[in-house]
Amino acid sequence: MSFLLTCPNCGVREVTDFGYGGEISARPRSRPTLRELGEYNYFRRNVAGVQREWWFHRSGCRAWFIAERDTRTNEVLMTALPAAPSPNGGGAA
């Protein structure tokens, strides 16, 4: 895997600069059933296409940001710092 990512703070960097936080999934807002909890903890949509995901600029400014990436081509369509209010509820992965 090798592509470029644009850190919202630092600009264009090699992907090896970053840590991957996985796809953005909504953390349940109220008490989930055991099955829902299991799905939230252990299951991913794993889309073949554009995915919203978390990235961490580990070897840079150490900021978390959101990217939209085509998982088939690794084309990154946009990156942005998370804006208030949270677009998808939660970020656990």
Next chain:
Amino acid sequence: MSRLPNQPGELINRDKVIRFTFDGKPVEAYGGDTIASALFAAGRRTFSRSFKYHRRRGLLCCAGQCPNCIVAVGGAPGTRACTEPVREGMKVDHLNAQPGLDLDVMRATDLVGTKFTPPGFYYKTFIRPRKLWPLYEKVLRHAAGLGVLRKEQPDREWRTEYRRRHADVLVIGGGTAGQREAAAAAAQGDDVVLVDEGPLPIEPIPGVEILARASALGYFDGIVPVWQGDILHQIRARRHVFATGAIEQPLVFAGNDLPGVMLSGGAVRLTQLYAVKPGTRAVVATTSDRGLAAVAGLQDAGVEIAAVADLRETPSAAARSLSGRGIQVLAGHTILEAKGGKAVESAVLGPIGVTGASVEKTFDCDLVVVSGGFVPATSLLLQAGAKSRYDPERGCFAISALPPGVSAVGDVAGVDQADADGHATAVATAIPPPVSGAGRGKCFACLCEDVTAKDIRLSVEEGYDSIELSKRYTTVTMGPCQGRMCQLPAIRLMAKETGQMLEQVGTTTARPPWVSVPMGVLAGRPFEPAKRSSIHGRHRELGATIKWAGDWRRAYDYGDPQGEALAVHQAAGLIDVSTLGKLLVRGPDAGEFLDRLYPNRFSDLKPGRIRYGVISSDAGRIVDDGTICRIDDDTFYVTTTSSGAGAVEEWFSWWLADWRMDVKLTDLTQGLSAVNLAGPQAREILSELTDLDCSAEAFKYLDGKQAQIAGVQTLILRIGFVGEIGYEIHFAAAHGEHVWDALMDAGREHGIRPFGLEPQRILRLQKMHILVGQDTDSESTPFGAAMPWIVKLDKDTDFIGKWALEHYADEEPATRLVGFTLPNGHVPTEGAVIMDAGGAPVGQVTSSRFSPVLDRVIGMAWVPSPLARDGSQVTISDEGETMQAHVQTRPFFDPDGEVLRS
């Protein structure tokens, strides 16, 4: 050195003599020589022995493409002599021949063993008796291979580096077409990198970074690694131009590997670039004008041309023009056999399609110049996503489709040669038969791996009838030439044997690396980053045993771990805990933020007080632990484990990014040092260095206070990780040695000793304080780890892990973490197994030590929940030995914490 007169464009500098050794014997060379050109000039004709049959191999391509001249330089195998420039004093040795290059006993494989060594012979011949395989393997490994790596490697002296380069345009190949493309792109304002592996100098081009004598290794998701000497350039470009040229092909005929059989390009390079005469009398076999182009030059250099076989039935203008030089061109002929012992002595030519002694002509010669046509060097293009298709006109596979951002120019694009105006001129090529002269001797399709035309036929007969299967079975195309010399010949032979068309046979997959590359170049610089605390120098002076702890170099002990542990109980000890993760969490929402991150409460913690916390994941598993001190209403000082510092900071900042609370997170791990002063004398020692009231009433257990110690502003956390009265002192790292020295000086008369990581592990085990990652794993919950009190399910705040922990709270875990003691004095291995009555593993020992203060063996282990109570017995199986341990659920030392609170 035997050299020709000055050649126009020669690369050697005759004024500069360079001396090196080959197999220990001195060789003289000129500046600009390659190892091979110098050795050839000195009379050497055999450069290596073949992989399997140990046949002599001489120079073939003189362009770094074939396997024939691979040597060891300075003990490192794998260098091609024909492209490696000579250096003063370099030590060059042959590979793969015992006892020497010119007398190789393994030659017996060729002379008598051929019929026993078909493809895959080692699987067939050496299968029985199976017991003997280790012996067979040893012999085979000795016989085969292309060099020996020393088993004992000294510290790497060769320093290699990575370099990242981003460019607009990357041009691979610095021939005419590549240079033209690079210049054109630069003229448009593009940032251009031009990579060229050849020996010819390239004039500077404005706006173009030229990487000379550099090889592109492959194409990886848009990155092209380029090896140049000590540097691996990792080049990422928006646009890629491949000007990788075309590779001259050998012909497959009997004896086609004899020294003296040379590609036309190789003969030309030796003559023109290095002024070395490749032979005295030559026979030429060609399929196109490009092979003929070498003839005149060789004749001018004094090589007598015995005969020229041109596969084309109709002589070209170039063929006709040779008759003016008195050279006989046999149209419609090819070479059937090269004969000779140590080298070529004669060559047999014959017409295509007709056999028999009457039509054959034999010529004495010491040089056979062959040119089997050119194939475009498409490997890198194919790796980049281009497609290829068989081109029946040219008799080879050529690029048929290009991905976006990729272009091909020059020979690789299928244009054989561009004239001065850049106009393409196609050259008519006759397509050679898959093999000629079969039955007269070994006809090699693959020189790297000693695969003959017959071997390919056998592999098809055995059912390996696709090119990819045959490749894996015979290893054709898998040697150092990476298919340059053998892919097309192998495809032709497959087509012949299977009765398929070449397009049906197809090609093998193009894979990196395109060029043989030393592992050291890929490994990059051999460095291991180490973190050291600001007090590290003191530990060394004190004779500490320094060991790795994650990224840190830490004092493991000072030579006496048991004595150091005892000193903490009897007087005082001082340990450097600068490695702890240290986070400042500050802001109006800080308390709420921590309430959401930890299963227990922090918003109700009073300023100046400390609470222990365990971080859990949303799956309810233990992630890390540490202490949290509230400094003021808005400020919390969070410590983490040493190994978890980075991960906890990421975890905190991730949730902060998601929740967007009014909190600022500052990682102070590197900025602050910390020491833990612990023991019955700790209070006395501390009091001597600070104005702070350190009395038990004023500075209680789990108080956190800011005060000056020895003139340095510190945060003092009264905690008890090691079980005695303890002060964990945090302060700016710059003062590390000063504070350490002050505490050691003040403590001297109290009997203070420094203690390391190992005694600390004994001390904390006595208290059953867990080490996350040692006593817990990715499945451990706070309930299983005997810390249900840390989970506050009645908290109003929804916290990470709450839902999972709610489920676990109602469930009996399969195993629980408990303490154990062993009466027999044996310290079980950490990781030893807890067995049930039937001998099945049901748990494991996570920590175990001998405790000097308790005078017995203690430990912690995960045991089945029904056994996790005081007084029960568990069976430990430790590397075959079994022992009975007594379970204990409360701390071994000071179970009620009276010492700690005193």
